[in-house]
Amino acid sequence: MSTMLSDLRRTKAAAQAGSDGAVGAGRNGAARDGAGRDGHVLANEILLSLPRNVCNNLVSKTQLIKLPIHTILNEVNQPIQYLYFINAGLASVLNVLQDGKSVEVGLTGREGFVGVPVIAGFKTSPTRVIMQIEGTAYRIPAKDLQAALKAFPALEKKLLKYSQELALQAGQIAACNRVHEVDERLARWLLMSQDRIGGSLIPLTQEFLAHMLGTRRASVTVAAGMLQKAGLISYVRGQLKIEDRDRLESASCECYATLTRQLSAWKSESE
Numbered sequence: 001m002s003t004m005l006s007d008l009r010r011t012k013a014a015a016q017a018g019s020d021g022a023v024g025a026g027r028n029g030a031a032r033d034g035a036g037r038d039g040h041v042l043a044n045e046i047l048l049s050l051p052r053n054v055c056n057n058l059v060s061k062t063q064l065i066k067l068p069i070h071t072i073l074n075e076v077n078q079p080i081q082y083l084y085f086i087n088a089g090l091a092s093v094l095n096v097l098q099d100g101k102s103v104e105v106g107l108t109g110r111e112g113f114v115g116v117p118v119i120a121g122f123k124t125s126p127t128r129v130i131m132q133i134e135g136t137a138y139r140i141p142a143k144d145l146q147a148a149l150k151a152f153p154a155l156e157k158k159l160l161k162y163s164q165e166l167a168l169q170a171g172q173i174a175a176c177n178r179v180h181e182v183d184e185r186l187a188r189w190l191l192m193s194q195d196r197i198g199g200s201l202i203p204l205t206q207e208f209l210a211h212m213l214g215t216r217r218a219s220v221t222v223a224a225g226m227l228q229k230a231g232l233i234s235y236v237r238g239q240l241k242i243e244d245r246d247r248l249e250s251a252s253c254e255c256y257a258t259l260t261r262q263l264s265a266w267k268s269e270s271e
């Protein structure tokens with residue numbers, strides 16, 4: 001726990017100073033073609049989907065930074081200084097209530113970016129966005145992103161599309177948290193997380209999962225126990241492992257399939 005807290009403190013300091021977390025500045029061309037300065041490979045799907053010249057121009061304005069667990073990327077009511085194109089790991093969009101409780105309303109991995117209000121010209125964040133699984137991101141100052149939006153309509157279109165995807169998630173998750181059972185929601189969350197980080201290991205504690213699902217830790221323990229007993233998940237050295245993805249999809253509420261279907265429909269409509 002003390003390690004995580006010190007990580008958080010370091011990360012906050014790095015975010016403010018804008019230097020400690022850097023693992024390499026984006027470079028024209030090199031990142032798109034493979035390894036960055038430290039061997040990190042460009043994996044963000046939005047950046048990769050841009051026309052080559054736009055991607056290269058944008059990446060040259062970014063800094064590839066490490067994002068330890070609990071790094072706060074956006075804070076409620078605070079100015080948004082940077083946009084983050086997530087390259088690895090998982091960020092969680094949280095709605096924070098006045099009593100300090102928070103509930104997840106969205107998930108962003110390498111398919112997306114953090115800092116949606118900036119593309120509409122807004123300057124502050126209505127939500128807290130925090131790294132739930134450590135990773136990396138290509139970070140660009142908000143003002144540089146604003147200039148890039150004017151210069152590259154293709155970029156603006158991609159970012160608008162992703163903001164719609166996040167809004168879709170928020171609506172579905174709101175309904176899900178109100179209506180569906182914890183074990184179904186847990187299955188839905190695990191599937192969504194796996195889609196965004198790849199692999200079968202989800203390095204999260206049950207305490208985190210309780211926050212993510214807006215429920216008590218005891219309820220998550222029971223739900224995870226049910227999925228474990230059925231052979232859908234297991235625990236490997238404290239990490240949650242997905243053992244049977246097909247059956248996990250069957251165990252999820254309808255929300256996972258609904259989201260997947262809509263995203264797929266939008267993808268084909270925009271091609």
Ligand SMILES: [Zn+2]
Pocket residue numbers: 175176177180184185188253254255256
């Ligand atoms: Zn649901």
